[in-house]
Amino acid sequence: MLEGGRFDYFPRAVHEPCSEVVSRKELGLTIEEELMLIYPLPLYLFVSKDNKALALEITRLFEDAIADGSFDTFFFNYPLIKDVMNKTHIDKRKVFKIDNPHLTVATPLDRKELWLDLTSVN
Numbered sequence: 001m002l003e004g005g006r007f008d009y010f011p012r013a014v015h016e017p018c019s020e021v022v023s024r025k026e027l028g029l030t031i032e033e034e035l036m037l038i039y040p041l042p043l044y045l046f047v048s049k050d051n052k053a054l055a056l057e058i059t060r061l062f063e064d065a066i067a068d069g070s071f072d073t074f075f076f077n078y079p080l081i082k083d084v085m086n087k088t089h090i091d092k093r094k095v096f097k098i099d100n101p102h103l104t105v106a107t108p109l110d111r112k113e114l115w116l117d118l119t120s121v122n
Contacts, residue, residue: 003027011037014118015084036093039100040115042107066113090118 001007009032017031047054065071075081108114
């Protein structure tokens with residue numbers, strides 16, 4: 001679609017374009033360096049609906065890790081995330097925050113600790 005001139009850009013998650021530019025050189029992709037779109041896009045972990053105990057345990061473990069800070073420690077020290085943070089220069093980008101109209105009312109937008117806010121990361 002880009003190559004055919006049907007649109008000018010293709011928004012990607014912050015961790016996606018670096019590897020795509022390298023792995024798909026034939027497409028002539030480049031990474032925009034001054035702008036960043038931010039919109040809520042939750043990621044969910046699903047288990048069998050027949051295994052409520054597993055779902056509750058995973059939820060408890062995630063909630064504990066978020067509460068004690070160990071989730072952020074793990075996340076921000078993960079090699080892929082560290083690499084992205086070093087390459088993207090988020091602090092130098094003009095940020096456009098937009099809503100995601102496709103989220104359900106059950107999406108916990110009010111729980112800021114569940115959402116990555118790259119504009120507040122040092």
